[in-house]
Structures are given as C-alpha cells and as structure tokens.
Amino acid sequence: MKTTRRRFLSTSSAISMAGAVSPFAANLAGIGEAAAQSAGDDYKAIVCVFLNGGNDNHNTLVPFDTASYARYQAQRGDLAYQKNALAIGSGSGTPIVAKSGAAMTGIKTLAELVLNPTVALPGGRQFALAPALTSLLPKFDAGRLAVLQNVGTLKRPTVKADYTARNQLPPRLFSHNDQTSYWQSSGVEGSSVGWGGQFGDKLNADAQQRNDIPTFSCVSVAGNALLLTGKETFQYQVTTTGPVPFDPLRNALYGSGTVADALGRIVTGTGSGLFEQEHTSVMSRAIDASDVLNDKLRPAADVVPASNPKYAALLDANNQLGRQLAMVARLIDARKSIGARRQVFYVSIGEFDLHSDLAEKHSYLLRWVADSMAAFYDWTEANGVSTQVTTFTASEFGRTLASNGGGSDHGWGSTHFVLGGAVRGKAFYGTAPDLQAGSLDDVGSGRLIPTTSVDQVAGTLARWMGVTDTQALQVLPNLGNFPLASRNLGFV
Structure with a gap:
C-alpha cells in the first residue's frame, strides 16, 4: 500500500501519542562499532545539573564574615539564614523543613558549614553553605x-555603566526562556544548537580526520535540552528507567499486526517528501539507539545497589534528580560496551522560581541537589571514574538579594558548583560580588552583574574534554571578548 502524506501524518501522529516517537539522536549504534577498538580508559564526561527557574544564589552560598553577613541580613530580612540556629529569619524564625513539612534532619548550621579554602579569599571574605547543602x-x-x-550570561566583561547604557548586554535579561537558552547556547530562545552538542561536532570531526569512529554522544535524562544539540551531533533522550523500547515493531501494536506493519513502513520507507525522509531517518536512528542501549545497560540494581547507603539519594522515589543521576550512572557504566569516550549528560530539577515561599521550599530543593550530587560522586569514586566525570550546576539566572516579602525576584549573576575527582577543589573561582546595596556590582535590589561568564565556564570544560582553544572560540563566540588568561578558569 502506498503511504500518502495524509496517511503518513495520521499514522505518525497516532504513534506519537502512543509514546513511540522519541527524539533520540543519530550515531549511538555506530558508536557501538567502536567498542572493540576503544581503550576504555580514555573516557571523560561532563554532567550538567540544571536548576530550572533561577536558583536563589544568596541562600545557597551565604555570606558569613561580619560585614558581608550584615549586608546580607539587611536586604534579606526574614529570608536570611541565622548563623547559629537551623532557622530562617529573626527571633525563633522559620524552621528548615523537608517537603513533608517535618523538620529537616542531618543538616548543620551556617557556623558549622563555613568554607575554608586552601587560599583564603581577599578582604577576609567568608561564605557558608546553606544548611541543606551539608x-x-x-x-x-x-x-x-x-x-x-558570580557566574552569568555576558557578551563581554561588563560594568555598571554598561548596564545603565544598555551597552553590549545579553538580550532579554531576566527572561526565563531566553536566559536558559543563552546559558546553553549563547543565543536567545529559538537558538538551534548548544555548546555541549557543538563540542561533539568538533570532537567527532577530529575523530573522522584520524579515520577513527566518532565516539562522542550527548544524553538527556530530563527531556529536550538545547545544550546537547549540535550541528551534526544530536541528543539522545532517555527516561529514569532507560531508553524507550520500540516493541511495536516486533509485536502487535494495540493488538494489531496491521498497525505494527504500518509503523514499520513509515520507519523503513523511502518516500520522496523531505519531511517523510527526515522522519524516517530520525525514527531509524532512534530505534537503533534504543536497541543498543537496552542491550548494553546493566540492570539498575546491579549498577546502583540499594544495599549501599551512600546511594540512597539516587534511589529516592521522591527525588527525581537523584533518579536521573542514577540513570547517568548506568550509562557511564556501559561506556566500554558502547565504545563511548566523550559524553555530555543533562539532568534537571525545577521549582526554583520562588517569588514566594522561599523559606519553606528552597531548602528541600537544595537538599535534593546536594544529596544527589554527593551520592553520584560517591558512585563515580566507587566505580573508578571519579577523575573522568565532572558534574556542574547551572541555572538561567540568580535572584535578587532584596526580599520581596516572601521570596526573591529574577536576578543575574549566581553561584555554582563543580564536583569531581579532576576538580581543583577546596577553592573559589571568580570574584566575590560586593553586596552593599547600590554597589558597582548591584544594578538594583541586589541583582548582581556577573564577573564570570558562562562562556568562561564552558570554555574551561571544553579544554578538559579535549576541545582545542580554536574550536572553543568557534563554539563560544563571546569567549574571545574576555582576556586570554581568564578563558580557562582552571577549576579542572
């Protein structure tokens, strides 16, 4: 039977509703061909933990030295952490609670969480982790x-006069969609490629020039991620339980072999329409990728055993971030069998847009982030890949230092963390902002002008992954606007 355009669209629409059409990417099956050739030891991966909504940086890394804490407390009001008690606000304050509303256990006070870097911060500055980050x-x-x-989106080094004059600023500041896009691609909403995927373009092109099989892949466990899309490199999307199986091609769909046959014709057809050809290509790649991963992934219980208490956060049914990272662990575990040498992973957690209820909600979100990242690092260490996997946080923007009464509003610069065995840790990178109201770092209500660019962070990760300086500048066009010495921040 000839598949008409109308029949094609109708059938593919029905199948999409069944969940069969998943935006997996090309090449994973091809990567599997390299498994026998891969040394296995030449492996590196970066894992982006994206905090959707704009994380409140001021209640993540809290100013602790006397002068800075006074400025923090003056603008935060009843959203300020107490130094020596597990409470937020003045007096008895608001207790720090889990999502259930019960008092959060196993956490420490700010005074117990002061960070003591190997090299002290200038001017006697001190910061403490929020209690939930214990x-x-x-x-x-x-x-x-x-x-x-103080990391954020920048086109170039920027001062307050530039902001006032609207001189060379990132477009559409303080917009969730646009700043998420700019973080992941250096372009506003509608951008089609991200820097993680473009790293893959460069590394796979290098492999092809050496007559090697490309061994780079991008995988999201949190839906579509612009960060992972390159010009030639496409992202795979998996769920927390693994790839979506394409059983309808092997069995009856809705109890009908006819429908399964129709799906097979769509996938393997050679129609003349560009849309049909592209759909066929994507579906074929998706099925190949699903087959490869389902064949190579070991059972979750074997990779992240529940018997190890260190992995509790990765197995917590209430912690979706932990379960996403558990899936990343399974994918890393399969690296040798699929021949992967370079990978970028994307996971995310939402609900950080806390214009209200900051005191009640922010802590349990941070607890999920901290416990998940710590457990994932413990897994990498136990499995001998801690120096080969680097995890970093990201968020579209920070928040205002000033309280709006119950929460904080959209900001700009923010604090982020990098975790891994190759990380040069126990250190601060970048410049701590001046928290004085109206300072040269403050463009209003404690919105901080970033002093470190997302491009500098990405450029540093690129170098570690094996992307050359020239290639990094091609992927990150704004990176060339920053001094040469600061393009690699040196944290890994």
Whole structure:
C-alpha cells in the first residue's frame, strides 16, 4: 500500500501519542562499532545539573564574615539564614523543613558549614553553605568541590555603566526562556544548537580526520535540552528507567499486526517528501539507539545497589534528580560496551522560581541537589571514574538579594558548583560580588552583574574534554571578548 502524506501524518501522529516517537539522536549504534577498538580508559564526561527557574544564589552560598553577613541580613530580612540556629529569619524564625513539612534532619548550621579554602579569599571574605547543602561540605574539604562565584550570561566583561547604557548586554535579561537558552547556547530562545552538542561536532570531526569512529554522544535524562544539540551531533533522550523500547515493531501494536506493519513502513520507507525522509531517518536512528542501549545497560540494581547507603539519594522515589543521576550512572557504566569516550549528560530539577515561599521550599530543593550530587560522586569514586566525570550546576539566572516579602525576584549573576575527582577543589573561582546595596556590582535590589561568564565556564570544560582553544572560540563566540588568561578558569 502506498503511504500518502495524509496517511503518513495520521499514522505518525497516532504513534506519537502512543509514546513511540522519541527524539533520540543519530550515531549511538555506530558508536557501538567502536567498542572493540576503544581503550576504555580514555573516557571523560561532563554532567550538567540544571536548576530550572533561577536558583536563589544568596541562600545557597551565604555570606558569613561580619560585614558581608550584615549586608546580607539587611536586604534579606526574614529570608536570611541565622548563623547559629537551623532557622530562617529573626527571633525563633522559620524552621528548615523537608517537603513533608517535618523538620529537616542531618543538616548543620551556617557556623558549622563555613568554607575554608586552601587560599583564603581577599578582604577576609567568608561564605557558608546553606544548611541543606551539608552533604557537600566533605566534598569541598576533600578538594573535590569548587565554588564558581558570580557566574552569568555576558557578551563581554561588563560594568555598571554598561548596564545603565544598555551597552553590549545579553538580550532579554531576566527572561526565563531566553536566559536558559543563552546559558546553553549563547543565543536567545529559538537558538538551534548548544555548546555541549557543538563540542561533539568538533570532537567527532577530529575523530573522522584520524579515520577513527566518532565516539562522542550527548544524553538527556530530563527531556529536550538545547545544550546537547549540535550541528551534526544530536541528543539522545532517555527516561529514569532507560531508553524507550520500540516493541511495536516486533509485536502487535494495540493488538494489531496491521498497525505494527504500518509503523514499520513509515520507519523503513523511502518516500520522496523531505519531511517523510527526515522522519524516517530520525525514527531509524532512534530505534537503533534504543536497541543498543537496552542491550548494553546493566540492570539498575546491579549498577546502583540499594544495599549501599551512600546511594540512597539516587534511589529516592521522591527525588527525581537523584533518579536521573542514577540513570547517568548506568550509562557511564556501559561506556566500554558502547565504545563511548566523550559524553555530555543533562539532568534537571525545577521549582526554583520562588517569588514566594522561599523559606519553606528552597531548602528541600537544595537538599535534593546536594544529596544527589554527593551520592553520584560517591558512585563515580566507587566505580573508578571519579577523575573522568565532572558534574556542574547551572541555572538561567540568580535572584535578587532584596526580599520581596516572601521570596526573591529574577536576578543575574549566581553561584555554582563543580564536583569531581579532576576538580581543583577546596577553592573559589571568580570574584566575590560586593553586596552593599547600590554597589558597582548591584544594578538594583541586589541583582548582581556577573564577573564570570558562562562562556568562561564552558570554555574551561571544553579544554578538559579535549576541545582545542580554536574550536572553543568557534563554539563560544563571546569567549574571545574576555582576556586570554581568564578563558580557562582552571577549576579542572
């Protein structure tokens, strides 16, 4: 039977509703051909933990030295952490609670979470982790965690006069969609490629020039991620339980062999329409990728055993971020069998757009982030890949230092963390902002002008992954606007 355009669209629409059409990417099956040739040891991966909504940086890394804390407390009001009690605000304050509303256990006060870097910060500045980040303190003290100060989207080094004059600013500041896009691609909403995927373009092109099989892949466990899309490199999307199986091609769909046959014709057809050809190509790649991964992935219980208490956050049914990272662990575990040498992973957690209820909600979100990242690092260490996997946080923007009463509003510069065995940790990178109201770093209500660019962070990760300086400048066009010495921040 000839497949008409109308029949094609109708059938593919029905199948999409069944969940069969997944935006997996090309090449993973091809990567599997390299498994026998791959040394296995030449492996590196970066894992982006994206905090959707704009994380409140001021209640993530809290100013602790006397002068800075006073400025923090003056603008935060009843959203300020107390130094020596597990409470937010003045007096008895608001208790720090889990999502259930019960008092959060296993956490420490700010005074117990002051970070002591190997090299002291200028001017006697001190910062403490928020209580909910308690599980990250041992990683910092062990030199595995680094702090990236005042990071944000920038076109070039920017001062307050530039902001006032609207001179060379990133477009559409403070917009969720646009700043998420700019973080991941250096372009506003509608951009089609991200820097993680473009790293793959460069590394795979290098492999082809050496007559090697490309061994780079991008995988998201959190839906579509612009970060992972390159010009030639496409992202795979998996769920927390693994790839979506394409059983309808092998069995009856809705109890009908006819429908399964129709799906097969769509996937393997050679129609003349460009849309049909592209759909056929994508579906074929998706099925190949699903087959490869389903064949190579070991059972979750074997990779992340529940018997190990260190992995509890990766198995917590209430912690979707932990479960996403558990899936990343399974994919890394399969690296040798699929021949992967370079990978970029994307996971995310939402609900950070806290214009209200900051005191009640922010802590349990941070707890999920910290415990998941710490447990994932412990897994990499136990499995001998801690020096080959680097995890970093990202978010579209920070928040205002000034309270709006119950929360904080959209900001700009923010604090981020980098964690891994190759990280030069127990250190702060970048410049701590001046928190004085109206300072040269403050463009209003404690919105901070970033002093470190996303491009500098990405450029540093690119170098570690094996992307050359020239290639990094092609992927990150704004990176060339920053001084040569600061294009590689040196945290890994």
